[in-house]
Amino acid sequence: MKYYPQDPVRVLARSPYWQMIYARSKELSHIRLFKNDKDFSAIQITFLYWLEIYSQAYQKFAEKDSLLSKEIINDDIEFDAYLYYISHKKSDKQGTQKRFNKKGAIGMPSLVQKKRS
């Protein structure tokens, strides 16, 4: 198996230590992630973004998402693919839902939609 370089910010964000601190900081106000609590640096903002993304991923993994495993979470390429796949599927689903709402179950425009337009 070939080894691919990993983004250090993401390595830290998905680490059990930082995930634990992040989860606790949401519950307990005295637990802080950084020395500063405002005027965040560019790297801190990126880190906060990935902390939330990985927090949601671990949640989904705990809920037994069949597309996720620890190996996938720990690999940038595989995890990016997972993120793209689910966002893609979600937008497909939303698109279908929108089309369904617009035309109604039998493919006819609904009265509500007609009135609004």
Next chain:
Amino acid sequence: MAEEKKTQEQIAQELATKMSEQAEVTKTEQYLENNIIEFPYKEKTYRMRRPTIREKSIVNSSKILKMNELIKQGFSFQKQLIDQLKETQGIDVEAIDVKIARLANEIKKEQDRLAPEVNKQSREAIKQKIQELKNEQYLLIVQKADYLQPSIEAQLYEHTILQFASLLLEVKNEKNEWVKVFKNFDEFIDCTNETLVNVAIHYVNVLI
């Protein structure tokens, strides 16, 4: 035997990569600690910090002056430069953009294949393909940036980074007070200590 040796070399190479990556992770963790980065250099302690509103305003004003200066000197905006490159040198930057977008689409297609794939060997092959596409895309992005380096936008970006570096780099004096390293922008530009300047620029990119 030769194959075994090659494997050992590969393992050693991988280990070296992992070790340098670990060092990078440690360094990153230090950057995350605070919105100020302190670092020792030649027995002195330096720091790079975030700009105040006044400092941001100084940089913005200087950016406007620089832009007028560049226009007067005959520099072109990105859009004009793209046309000039095509007309005078036959370099098609828009075609590079198309290639970058095509590669982005190919990466997405491979990602769509990778996520639901269960076969380990197929997953590895797709991963390798994605990495190759990303490398190809990266080279094109660098090539495009290289062509557009003389544009006003690129020059202004560089000027902004240098301005912040000159304003925000501080050193601890004998009284334990933080004082500016450079009195003004000219002093920074004329600085012969390339290492210190490069470190300052790097930290500006981390913080801002």
